[in-house]
Amino acid sequence: MLLRLALPTPLYRSFDYLCPSECLVHGKLPAVGSRALAPFGKKQLVGIIIAHINATDSDVPASKLRPIIDVLDDTPILSAQMLDFAGWLARYYHYPLGDTLSVMLPALISQGKPIHTPKTLWQRTSTPADGIAKSAKKQLACLELFCALPDGVSDTDLRLANISSQTLKALQDKGLIQKNTLKTTPNAPPTAQVIGEVLPPNDEQRSAIDTITQAIDAGNYQGILLHGITGSGKTEVYLQAMAHALAAGKQVLILVPEIGLTPQTKSRFGSRFAANICVLHSGLNDSERLAGWADCLLGQAQIIIGTRSSVLYPFANLGLIIIDEAHDGSYKQQDHLRYHACDVALWRGLTERIPVVLGTATPSLEQLKLAQNGKLHQCKLTKRAGAATLAQMQLIDIRQSTRAVMHQDGQAHDTTLGDDTVRQMRECLARGEQVLVFINRRGYAPILLCDACGWQADCPNCDAHLTLHKGHYTYLKCHHCGHQTAPPHACPECNSANLINLGLGTSKLAEHLHALFANPQISPISYPIVQIDRDTMRKKGAWERTYAQILTGAPMILVGTQMIAKGHHFPNVTLVVISDADAGLLSPDFRSPEHTAQRIIQVAGRAGRADKAGRVLIQTRQPDNPLLTTLVCQGYDAFAQNLLKERQMLGLPPFAHAALIRAESHDVAKARTAIAEIGKNLPKTHDIATISTDAPMAKKGGRYHVQFLLLAKNRKSLHALLDAHWLRLIDLPSVKAVKISLDIDPLGW
Numbered sequence: 001m002l003l004r005l006a007l008p009t010p011l012y013r014s015f016d017y018l019c020p021s022e023c024l025v026h027g028k029l030p031a032v033g034s035r036a037l038a039p040f041g042k043k044q045l046v047g048i049i050i051a052h053i054n055a056t057d058s059d060v061p062a063s064k065l066r067p068i069i070d071v072l073d074d075t076p077i078l079s080a081q082m083l084d085f086a087g088w089l090a091r092y093y094h095y096p097l098g099d100t101l102s103v104m105l106p107a108l109i110s111q112g113k114p115i116h117t118p119k120t121l122w123q124r125t126s127t128p129a130d131g132i133a134k135s136a137k138k139q140l141a142c143l144e145l146f147c148a149l150p151d152g153v154s155d156t157d158l159r160l161a162n163i164s165s166q167t168l169k170a171l172q173d174k175g176l177i178q179k180n181t182l183k184t185t186p187n188a189p190p191t192a193q194v195i196g197e198v199l200p201p202n203d204e205q206r207s208a209i210d211t212i213t214q215a216i217d218a219g220n221y222q223g224i225l226l227h228g229i230t231g232s233g234k235t236e237v238y239l240q241a242m243a244h245a246l247a248a249g250k251q252v253l254i255l256v257p258e259i260g261l262t263p264q265t266k267s268r269f270g271s272r273f274a275a276n277i278c279v280l281h282s283g284l285n286d287s288e289r290l291a292g293w294a295d296c297l298l299g300q301a302q303i304i305i306g307t308r309s310s311v312l313y314p315f316a317n318l319g320l321i322i323i324d325e326a327h328d329g330s331y332k333q334q335d336h337l338r339y340h341a342c343d344v345a346l347w348r349g350l351t352e353r354i355p356v357v358l359g360t361a362t363p364s365l366e367q368l369k370l371a372q373n374g375k376l377h378q379c380k381l382t383k384r385a386g387a388a389t390l391a392q393m394q395l396i397d398i399r400q401s402t403r404a405v406m407h408q409d410g411q412a413h414d415t416t417l418g419d420d421t422v423r424q425m426r427e428c429l430a431r432g433e434q435v436l437v438f439i440n441r442r443g444y445a446p447i448l449l450c451d452a453c454g455w456q457a458d459c460p461n462c463d464a465h466l467t468l469h470k471g472h473y474t475y476l477k478c479h480h481c482g483h484q485t486a487p488p489h490a491c492p493e494c495n496s497a498n499l500i501n502l503g504l505g506t507s508k509l510a511e512h513l514h515a516l517f518a519n520p521q522i523s524p525i526s527y528p529i530v531q532i533d534r535d536t537m538r539k540k541g542a543w544e545r546t547y548a549q550i551l552t553g554a555p556m557i558l559v560g561t562q563m564i565a566k567g568h569h570f571p572n573v574t575l576v577v578i579s580d581a582d583a584g585l586l587s588p589d590f591r592s593p594e595h596t597a598q599r600i601i602q603v604a605g606r607a608g609r610a611d612k613a614g615r616v617l618i619q620t621r622q623p624d625n626p627l628l629t630t631l632v633c634q635g636y637d638a639f640a641q642n643l644l645k646e647r648q649m650l651g652l653p654p655f656a657h658a659a660l661i662r663a664e665s666h667d668v669a670k671a672r673t674a675i676a677e678i679g680k681n682l683p684k685t686h687d688i689a690t691i692s693t694d695a696p697m698a699k700k701g702g703r704y705h706v707q708f709l710l711l712a713k714n715r716k717s718l719h720a721l722l723d724a725h726w727l728r729l730i731d732l733p734s735v736k737a738v739k740i741s742l743d744i745d746p747l748g749w
């Protein structure tokens, strides 16, 4: 028999090896799912044993077979089910199996490190302790510690008890204690307990909880779209459904979007459950990540809160998956294995026979279509829980306003805020409440332009303008590749000193707000203006300090990006202003209106969360834009239904299935040739449309991107085409000359 290994290589194949007798485990071949160290060319690679096969089934001639070097696990680290899962991921995303496994496994596991770092403890020997003089107080105190901790004393225990290394050495020399390495097989944790107050659910919550718990009890897959407006109490539904799974001794996985939500989420779950809560976020170092992974695998972790990649983890007995803010774009991985965590979660739910809950106020059009087709069971929460009411949205036509304001530089600037908006902001602040102003762009201004000749400050590496930043010092920065430079004093083309900045970012908007609300010459009271974006919150602890300042409830204006839109509770914010809603609606990206609406609803959800009613003012130059008016007058659901009809008419996702092939090269000609060759080598079929174009931002980070889009009515025929031809395409010489990638179900193109 031979061992078939998946190795971390970009090759779409597995590799067969002999198993030398010294690598047998208890006289048998090492189990499928264990790791093995294998020679690969002149290197050694850690691979996963994916099968035992007969020598006659191998394509490799017997004389060419090499033996593995070592087996790294006595028992498999991946179950048959996890290997199936890896196989599905590799097939669905057309990605090499070995590389797929590398994405799934923590770095230290891929490097061959043991799952557990063995624990070393000091332990008492059987030598009696009568030989110690009464005067050796420190040694006696140390022995007391050993009596108190009969299983052994760790170095941390010793440090906490202030025991010196001399004392320890003295006891060791007398043969009273010794250091032992223990193999840890942790005991199963006690069943999680509900400790916090359980809120009596309203009817809609009750029905959602029942749907989930019935699936848990029946051991059935159930995909559930928990479609609840902001503040409708989705979290309470999660908590009560979780209690059910936890009581049955099952693990619960909760996925959250990338943005720093995890600490807040942990405390929310921690105050409801006495349980082992494991938080898997992007800031973990390698050994923390390994520890978390092992806790999931061995069942130590009971509640797992994680970002996208946790959906790839192995679990001892998973009982429920919850995806919060399920419409969020961060659930799609944008490089390597380009999986979508929601799709992956649904597949896992199906194969592991457990419910998967997608919770959101603004489902993606894909999710709405799945619900309409009956593939997701929709549970709606239409009312705000508790006393809060939903904020009222209003469009503010900014074309007619007198919006100019004087800055400290003595120049007049356009505030882009309507007169009515400014008036309502003043009233809100005067009532002692807070205003949140949302803008989708950080920095000062997105464009620096020469008024004389039209020159613009562009990034040398990207097809993009440089953004002007003003703070302690002024600089131009590319938000795509990070290129940074000092702004010129005069136009590099015509030498004119008349350089002007156009457009609006957070810090310019904050300057407007200063001029309007914190200028003693205009307004008798000066209100704090708090700017919240990645630039101002970069320093450690900055967000915590700002958050505490907001929670004092004092009247102030918060101005910021995405960062303030997601998930946070600001009880005293009663007015939300959305600046520049038009940009997102005018963008050529077909998903842009959907994403803009989701953002507006999410930001709007920040208003009036407690007992105070909220208002949302949307600044627009197109107050008659049907998309906007539908959203404001009829709400997100009606808006989404309109968009769905439009997508159906245009044959766009979710009414078509897409795959995007991208070629990337320093040399634009090479990238274009590769894509042209791919086009020539793919057979034309009547049910798959193909479109080859330069990418929306063709040049990025000094590299050119050319793309080839496949758009199919039918998912199966798309995958059949790729199954039949992808490996041949990437073997074409012109394709090998560039970096090529395949994105299944891409979010945009």
Ligand code: ADP
Binding pocket: 199, 200, 201, 202, 205, 228, 229, 230, 231, 232, 233, 234, 235, 236, 385, 386
């Ligand atoms: P969502 O996640 O849907 O935006 P939350 O779960 O944050 O909403 O709930 C909003 C508020 O409503 C929270 O303060 C929560 O404690 C409260 N809440 C939820 N369910 C109930 C209920 N059944 N009775 C009273 N208050 C509730």
Ligand code: ZN
Binding pocket: 450, 451, 452, 453, 454, 455, 491, 492, 493, 494, 495, 496
């Ligand atoms: Zn010029």
Ligand code: ZN
Binding pocket: 459, 460, 461, 462, 464, 478, 479, 480, 481, 482, 483, 701
């Ligand atoms: Zn750039």
